[in-house]
Amino acid sequence: MVQGISGQTVRLTAAQAIVRYVSAQYSVADGQARRFVPAALGIFGHGNVAGFAQALAEHADRLPFVQGRNEQALGHMATGFAKATKRRQTLAVTASIGPGATNLVTAAALATVNRIPLLLFPGDTYATRRQGPVLQQLDLPGTPDVTANDAFRPVSRFFDRIARPEQLLTALPQAFRLLANPEETGAAVVALPQDVQSHACDFPVEFFEECEWVIRRRVPDTNEVAQVASLIKQAEKPLVIAGGGVIYSEAQQTLTDLGKQTRLPITETFGGKGALTEDGPWGAFGIGLEGSPTTNALAAEADLIVHIGTRLTDFATGSQSLFANPAVRFASINIVEHDAVKQGATAAIADARLALEGLTAELENYRVPAVWGERVEAARAEWLPARAAALDPDTRFPKEEHSELPDTDAVLTQGQLIGLLHEHAQAGDTIVAAAGGPPGDLQKVWDATQGRTAHLEFGFSCMGYELPAAMGVRVADPDPAHRVTAFIGDGTFIMMPTEIVTAAQESIPFTLVISENHGYQVIRRLQMWRTGEHFGNEFRYREGPGAEAAAGALVGAVHKAEMAAARENRLEGDYLKIDLAQIAGGLGAEVRKATTSQEVRAALDETRDVRGPVVIVVPTIPHADLPSAGAWWDVSPAEVWEHVDTSEKLGEYSEGLTLQRWHG
Structure with missing residues (x-):
């Protein structure tokens, strides 16, 4: 006792x-x-x-x-x-x-x-x-x-x-x-x-x-905030990187007001998507491997990086290659000291909202240098039409001009599907993504201002998070006027669709939009970038004269000659015939299959008020990607490959290594 x-x-x-x-x-x-x-x-x-x-x-x-x-x-x-x-x-x-x-x-x-x-x-x-x-x-x-x-x-x-x-x-x-x-x-x-x-x-x-x-807000040290402000005032080309800590601190409006007041260009990480409540000359879009190419160009020029509420992972820093200005310095605001001092930053260790309020006061009469402001405006003017063109769902993608693309019944690209989702989104709606192509594409082109919440989990990049996380978001926000949408690929859906049953059982209303592009296409893209040859990432049948030998190899029941034949018969047959709609319907969801932009619009409109799980399956054109972010990522090609000449890829990779810098 x-x-x-x-x-x-x-x-x-x-x-x-x-x-x-x-x-x-x-x-x-x-x-x-x-x-x-x-x-x-x-x-x-x-x-x-x-x-x-x-x-x-x-x-x-x-x-x-x-x-x-x-x-x-x-x-x-x-x-x-x-x-x-x-x-x-x-x-x-x-x-x-x-x-x-x-x-x-x-x-x-x-x-x-x-x-x-x-x-x-x-x-x-x-x-x-x-x-x-x-x-x-x-x-x-x-x-x-x-x-x-x-x-x-x-x-x-x-x-x-x-x-x-x-x-x-x-x-x-x-x-x-x-x-x-x-x-x-x-x-x-x-x-x-x-x-x-x-x-x-x-x-x-x-x-x-x-x-x-x-849940305490750590009060900033006024001297630390003043030091950050001093660095900003001294800089000719400052750039702010906003992370998830801005959102957890509910500092979005404070950060937006700082951008309005000072014209400091503000870019966002995956976790910080939505850190700005409205767009304007200060909005510099996403940064890093899946960011805007014009934003990454600004990051390469910046002489001061102010990172707020972010862990600064390699996706944000281009594996430490992005910040190319020899004179670049760093400042930060973060509640976690371990994250605050990254890149050797002059740090204000504090709650983001309180520190930003103090920083706004310190910068009351400050404006970004005019030349840098004009450079940021030019970058925005360059990216906005490119983004609009990639998202336009009513412009027919010229498949006949891309003979390298596989022939499927899809007429929309994944970017155009995002354009349709964005067109449908209202204030209060949330879009959820976590792994594969969807979070990268959303980071690059989604407008998370005006109350459109983006819930991107890319710290662990976990396939299978999106569907149940969307259910959690819906439980947290039961307002029937708000739509919660998980945006995933068919690879993620096949991996873990079963909580649709739980959503049906509990009448949890959320929408799952599946971009059916026949495989783990973002990894195939990386594979092609780093090796020039794809293997094992698309959902294809094993076909050919050696297919039987290949099947036998799985249980070790073949001779050397048969093994050689099996090597020539990889997963390169037709795309697998998987009825995603039937799977989702069998698990208890309200289902729509939509191919054209008009059909997607109708499916979204018809199902907005369904009081349970909704699944919308949309075929998308494989290998038709959004514009490149122009950032480098440290993924090393094989230095030796018996059947493939990787010298060119190794050369490109080695050239990228020269861009890596230590900041401390």
């Missing part, structure tokens, strides 16, 4: 105590309190059904439960919800032991990389060990205390394994402290041995009283 201040106790199992505790926690941001974890998601197995499932069943009035189909997807749904609530809330996810638990490892990594709060309760093997080895136990002879759940340690910000119910008294508050701290937040994992979940303890009643966790 553990007594509290009053001496009163209540006897609960460990799982019951968790549900009681979690349901009593509140986050407080800017004076507004809300349930920190308003619901739990999960799939039950022998590792959590007698413990955690029982507790959720008993206390369903305290913590509603959503049944899922894949644990990884449920983790993504919780992360999408947390991101949409600006890290003020999250959802809890429970899983059984073994594969149910390890399915959550990817979700934990995504949340931690993106600095998003996520609360996970995976089951674990018995603490008592008298049953062992049990089903799904690793059973390692040299490390008997290691379980599959130890895989969470490197991808989580908090990890604890509960060996006795009393340990919850310290573990749960520590987990919530981290979840509420924007400087440290990420995945918090509390591993629960399946026997301990059902073990009872006398807990102090005070442990279950309502508790508020303040």
Whole structure:
């Protein structure tokens, strides 16, 4: 028995105590309190059904439960919800032991990389060990205390394994402290041995009283803000890079006002898409490998880079090749010191909104040098018509002029499909993307101003995030006037479509637009860029005289001669015949198949008010890409290849290496 201040106790199992505790926690941001974890998601197995499932069943009035189909997807749904609530809330996810638990490892990594709060309760093997080895136990002879759940340690910000119910008294508050701290937040994992979940303890009643966790805004040091302002005033060609921290801090309007006031050119990372609330001479579009080519040209000229709320990954910096001005310096605003000092920046370590308010005051009478302002305007004037042409859905793409493109029934490019989505989008709508071509294309051409929210997860670039994340966004924003759309390729859809069932079960309205371009086309594009030959990325049949030998090779049942024949018969037959619409319909979605711009418009209009999952399948022309960003990326070609001459590709790569710089 553990007594509290009053001496009163209540006897609960460990799982019951968790549900009681979690349901009593509140986050407080800017004076507004809300349930920190308003619901739990999960799939039950022998590792959590007698413990955690029982507790959720008993206390369903305290913590509603959503049944899922894949644990990884449920983790993504919780992360999408947390991101949409600006890290003020999250959802809890429970899983059984073994594969149910390890399915959550990817979700934990995504949340931690993106600095998003996520609360996970995976089951674990018995603490008592008298049953062992049990089903799904690793059973390692040299490390008997290691379980599959130890895989969470490197991808989580908090990890604890509960060996006795009393340990919850310290573990749960520590987990919530981290979840509420924007400087440290990420995945918090509390591993629960399946026997301990059902073990009872006398807990102090005070442990279950309502508790508020303040999400604090770190106040800037005025001297640090003044130093950043001084660097801006000294610069001839300053450029601002806005990241996701601007959005989490709800500093979009403050940043936009700074751009209006000073004409500082402001560009956005994937996570910072939508950091500006309106367009204007200060809007410099996306930066980096999938940014605007004219923006990247500005970055190469800039003599001061001010990065705000970003981790500055290689996609934003062109693998450290983008900032080419020999005199370039860096300044930053970031709540995380580790990120603030990147590139050797003069840093203001603070909440983005508070620091930007201070910076705006410091720059009250400042305007960007006229010559640089004119250069930015010229870059905008160059890019805007190119972007408009690439998005125009009513201009027929001249397929007959591109004999290198495969022949399909598609008449729209992916860019034109984005143009149609943009045409349909209204204030309050959200578009979600995470991996493959869609997030890169959206980063390059989507206008996320005027209330059109772009939810791009590209820190972990996780295929399969988009669909459940869109569900999380919808749960966070139930306004029926707002449309939540996940934009994905057919490769991502085939990988993880099953949470459509959950959306149908719970009547969660969101839209899934599938660009059907027959494979992992963005990786094929990279493959062609770096090797000049594609392999294994399109969805094609294996055909030809050696196809049978190739199939035999998969089970090692061929001779050398047959292996040689198999090498000549790769996946180069016709495109696979996959009925994506039928799959989606079978999982419970309202489905439309649209080929022309008129059909896409009709499908979007007809389904806007459907109160459940909607899937719109649109064939798009493979290999018809948006204009290049003109940035370099450090992906090395093979230095030796028996069948292909890669000397030209190696030369291009080596030339790119000369552009890399260390900034410190």
